[in-house]
Amino acid sequence: MKTTHILSSLFITLVGTGALAQTTVQSCNRTVTFDAPPKAAISNDVNLTEMMLVLGLADRMVGYTGISGWKTLDAEMTAGVEALPELSAKYPSKEVLIGADADFFFAGWNYGMRVGGEVTPETLEPFGIKVYELTESCIHVGEKAAVSMEDMYADLLNLGAIFNVSEKAEALVAGYRAELDSFTASLSPLSTPPRVFVYDSGEDVPFTAGRYAMPNALIEAAGGVNIMNDLEKSWATVGWEAVVERNPEVIVIVNYGDVTAEQKRDFMMSNPAFAELDAVRNDRFVTLEYVEATPGPRNIAAVKTLAAAFRAQ
Structure with a gap:
């Protein structure tokens, strides 16, 4: 466990005859201290919400945001959040979070918050809403190492510390x-x-994954190399010329939104500009659901899917 990823300390401050347990975690370039586990949490996006659910924290939540505006829930996730309201179909406003009497917001940069936007840790602090930031997204507010599976592990461990479910x-x-x-x-x-x-x-x-986006780590773990691993960004756009020049042998399609994975594949297969790509000539496409391609509990299954595709003849 790397101290750059997780900083959890437990100390006792005597208050009268009682005791107050405080937990401090590292959240991007901030340290955040919790006097007690949150009781009215909100998560943004499907993968962050699933992290909360896998830790058994649904009863500590008052809702979630940022899912139906872009994605659909599978049966497992639908069952997990059936008792919770979706407070905003896309990114929540500050008023939405305050109106829900939230005391905690689990989000990330470009996962519910924007740098310089209305909803940030600083804008929510006066209202008693503490924020924990998705580790993968920290590149938007400072330097960090290239993405790794440790990013996802750190988030689960930090959430465990915050909600007193570390075990x-x-x-x-x-x-x-x-x-x-x-x-x-x-x-x-x-x-x-x-x-x-x-x-x-x-x-x-095309919108793709650079060295700071989770697919970079998934691809490496499965035995491949991301052709954009020198892109010093997380999720970002590049030119098609760079894709053609680097000639991918496998194309990983992220499935979500109004354009289906099959439509994305058809676009690449039918476009003459891509006809000489090895991946197109050999029809080597593999699909990951959004919740698999972003940090969360399904990342291990994603590695297995990629590994099988990389070894398919």
């Missing part, structure tokens, strides 16, 4: 680590790592 969080992370280690150890070696392009969206210019 559960540590067990989950230990299980994920063991599952991933066992799986990668069992993989047949590849003579060379396949060149992989992540196609999120866009036709005029």
Whole structure:
């Protein structure tokens, strides 16, 4: 566990004859102290909400935001949030969070918050709403290492500390680590790592994953190399010329929104500009759901999906 990812300390401050337990965690470039576990939490986006659910925190939540405006929930997620209201279909306003009497907002930069926007840790602080930021998104507010699975593990461990369910969080992370280690150890070696392009969206210019976006880590864990791993950004647009020049052997489509994965594949397969790409010539496409391609509990399954695709003939 890296101290740059998680800083959890527990100390006792005597108040009269009682005791107040405080927990401090690292959230991007901030340290955030909690006098007690939140009781009225809100999460933004499907993957962050699933992190809350997998830790059994639904009863500490007053709602969630940022899902139906772009994505749909599968049966598992629908069951998990059935008792919770969606307070905003897309990014919430400050008034939405205040109106719900929230005391905690789990979000990220470009996952419910924008740098310089209306909803930030600083704008919510006067209203007693503490914010924990998704680790993957910290590149938007400072320097960080390239994305890794440790980012997702850190978020679960920090949430565990914040909500006083550290034992559960540590067990989950230990299980994920063991599952991933066992799986990668069992993989047949590849003579060379396949060149992989992540196609999120866009036709005029593609939106893709750079070195700070979770697919970069998923691709590496599965034995491939992201052709945009030198892009010093998280999720960002690039020119199609760069994609053609780097000639991906496999294209990973992120499935969400109004344009389906099949439509994205058809666009690339039918466009003469891409006809000579190895991935197009050999029809080597693999689909990840948005909730798999972004930090969260389904990242291990995503690695398995990618590993199988990279080894398919």
